[in-house]
Amino acid sequence: MKSLLMSAFITRVCGNYVAALINARNSVLRLGCKLLCKLLIGILAVTSVQALADSKLHDKYNSLLNTHVVTINDGASTQVNYEGFKRDQKALSDYLNQLAAVPPKTFGSWDENTQLAFLINAYNAYTINLILTEYPSLDSIRDLGGFFSSPWKKDIAPLLGKSRSLDDIEHNLIRGDNKYSEPRIHFAVNCASVGCPALREEAYIGEQLDKQLEDQTKRFLGDSTRNTMKDKTLYLSKIFTWYEGDFEKNWKGTSTVKEFIVLYREAMSLNQSQVDAITSGEVEVDYLDYDWSLNDVKP
Numbered sequence: 132m133k134s135l136l137m138s139a140f141i142t143r144v145c146g147n148y149v150a151a152l153i154n155a156r157n158s159v160l161r162l163g164c165k166l167l168c169k170l171l172i173g174i175l176a177v178t179s180v181q182a183l184a185d186s187k188l189h190d191k192y193n194s195l196l197n198t199h200v201v202t203i204n205d206g207a208s209t210q211v212n213y214e215g216f217k218r219d220q221k222a223l224s225d226y227l228n229q230l231a232a233v234p235p236k237t238f239g240s241w242d243e244n245t246q247l248a249f250l251i252n253a254y255n256a257y258t259i260n261l262i263l264t265e266y267p268s269l270d271s272i273r274d275l276g277g278f279f280s281s282p283w284k285k286d287i288a289p290l291l292g293k294s295r296s297l298d299d300i301e302h303n304l305i306r307g308d309n310k311y312s313e314p315r316i317h318f319a320v321n322c323a324s325v326g327c328p329a330l331r332e333e334a335y336i337g338e339q340l341d342k343q344l345e346d347q348t349k350r351f352l353g354d355s356t357r358n359t360m361k362d363k364t365l366y367l368s369k370i371f372t373w374y375e376g377d378f379e380k381n382w383k384g385t386s387t388v389k390e391f392i393v394l395y396r397e398a399m400s401l402n403q404s405q406v407d408a409i410t411s412g413e414v415e416v417d418y419l420d421y422d423w424s425l426n427d428v429k430p
Contacts, residue, residue: 188233189252189334191226195219200332201428207354209329210428213266216259223260230256231289238291245337247311252334254300255321257288261297262323262425271423272323306377314377314391315344317370318351326357326368326422349398357419358392360405365392369418388416 199215202208216223230253238246258272261282265275275282283301286294291304305316321330328351335343352358357368371378371388378391385391389409392399396406408414 188229188249189226189336191222191229192252192256193334195222195226196330196332196334200330202329202332204354204356207329207350207356209332209426211259211323211330211426212428213259213262213425214428217263217266220260220263223256223263227256227260227288233291235292242337243311244340247305247313247316248335248337248340250300250305251316251319253288253290254297254305255319255330257300258297258321258323261285261287269425271425273423309380312380312382313344314374314380314382315348317374317377318347319344321426323426324421324423325426327426328370330426348395352392352395352398353400358399360399360401360409360414363408363414365389365409365414365416366419367392367416369421371416372418389414 195216199212199219201210201212203210230249233249238249241249261275262269262272269275272282275285281298283298284296286296288295288297288300290300295304301320305311305320318328319331319335321327323330328347331343331347333343351368359366367388375388378388379386382391383394385394393401393406393409401409405414
């Protein structure tokens with residue numbers, strides 16, 4: 132009897148021990164699965180954020196630009212159908228809400244081209260939205276300011292954790308601290324004026340940004356109404372004097388506005404004698420008047 136009782140006791144203890152081992156193993160497996168799932172979710176989240184930044188985040192805006200930006204002057208510039216944007220203002224607002232929802236940490240995880248494309252799109256889209264606040268009762272973006280105020284200093288853009296002005300986006304986020312050191316942004320940001328470089332008919336995308344900026348630069352410099360050379364004078368847009376310092380930072384070996392122009396001599400259709408005159412210092416620079424009238428589609 133004692134033997135049977137002992138045997139039963141040992142069987143029960145062993146059974147409990149084995150069961151405990153099995154439960155412990157299952158708990159470890161469950162914990163491991165949970166950790167693995169969290170890791171996979173984290174990896175997928177980062178991948179999704181990057182994919183969203185590159186291919187989805189700007190889709191709505193891209194569609195609006197495709198629809199409401201009109202190419203003129205044989206491709207040299209564009210006009211904006213603000214009336215069409217007004218009709219589609221909800222879609223524009225939805226896009227701006229998407230931009231506003233991007234946390235600073237997520238933005239910081241992107242590569243520099245993706246960040247810069249995001250900021251250029253934000254500047255241009257918020258500029259359009261600002262125009263729509265008074266459209267069609269304005270002839271220029273400057274009508275939205277006053278004697279003691281500027282449309283570029285209004286806090287209109289909830290972006291990357293704070294309310295920002297257009298000046299903040301351009302001068303601090305895009306140009307500030309020489310983070311991007313990219314002079315070609317001046318041919319991409321658009322101030323809703325005829326004197327501006329063309330508002331591009333598509334959204335900027337990180338993986339295509341270099342090509343897009345290069346195209347915008349050649350497009351602007353190739354427009355003889357904004358930039359040209361006659362005799363011994365270069366007639367350039369005032370953009371080159373307002374932001375002269377941005378063209379003096381050894382971008383692709385250029386440290387002056389004239390050197391930048393020579394780099395794009397083909398876009399400006401400069402011949403060799405003109406290039407020689409520029410490089411030898413024989414050429415003066417004159418900056419053309421800037422046309423602040425609204426870049427609206429003409430009836």
